[in-house]
Amino acid sequence: MCWERLSSVLDMSDSKVWFTAMEDEKLVEIVAKHPSLYDLENPLYKDQVIKDNAWKEVADHLRRSAKDCKKRWRNIKDTYNRRIKKGKGTGSSTSSKPEKWALAEMLSFLDKVKHKRLSISNIGINSVNSDSVEEGDFEGIDVGIEESGGVIQNISDQSASSFAAIINDESSTANWNLPRSSDFSHLPTKRLKLNEKITKLIEERSCERSEILKLISQRREDSVDLFFRSVAMSVKQLRPELINETKMRTLQLVFEMESRNASPASHNLSPAYSSSPDQV
């Protein structure tokens, strides 16, 4: 909140993306939970919808715009890659160098993923056939589903397996991890169909998830919530002027109860109202 005020006063929002050290750490922490944002080999990396949702989640956590978060993340990653590159020399000289950058350790998860783009080459164009695509090539899919957060973060294991099933079903054409040098002459349309399938599945699971979340949130309501919800339904049936009167009287009643609640031990409730709230 202080930061928001400060930034509004100084008007630093446009030109430079200004993150505090804590925000940087938080950003890295949240991005780390979304392989789709940094792992080129993750199949969800190419899905803009998934990524947008992930960035939105990051932005919500940091109370920043997704654009700022992306920009800051790019800078952090640039810096990290440079440091890595610079550190690559003779082992002794680099290892003895003290680690000054606080984020370096937090970013170590980037070491586990590949950042190099796959280059086009006509060498070995037929060397990779569809048979070489093993089930293991799609391990990242499960990881992506479990760790990606956002829309499909909470997809059930069943959903994840059905998702993977589609991928496996299309394994002859969906070469997620293969270089472009493979024979993809038949790929575009089939990839479209595959994307459609995946999108459909994600939508279905999203609905499923909404239903589950709805049920969970309903279960968390106690009897007071349920009582007032049922009262609200009755009140809504009344004429507008009566609705207003009901609101007023309810407020008066609540105010009276709050006053009594604040005063020391008043046991003048009639037995009918003395039961615990959960018994209402």
Added chain:
DNA sequence: TGGTCCAAAGTACTGTAAAT
């Protein structure tokens, strides 16, 4: 229906200016 071409968008990488 499938293939090709092209434009747009996204991102890794690199150079450089500014800050420390």
Added chain:
DNA sequence: ATTTACAGTACTTTGGACCA
């Protein structure tokens, strides 16, 4: 001298338009 942020460049992917 080193670190950091940003702009520019090159590359990849995607989707639309067009054609056979």
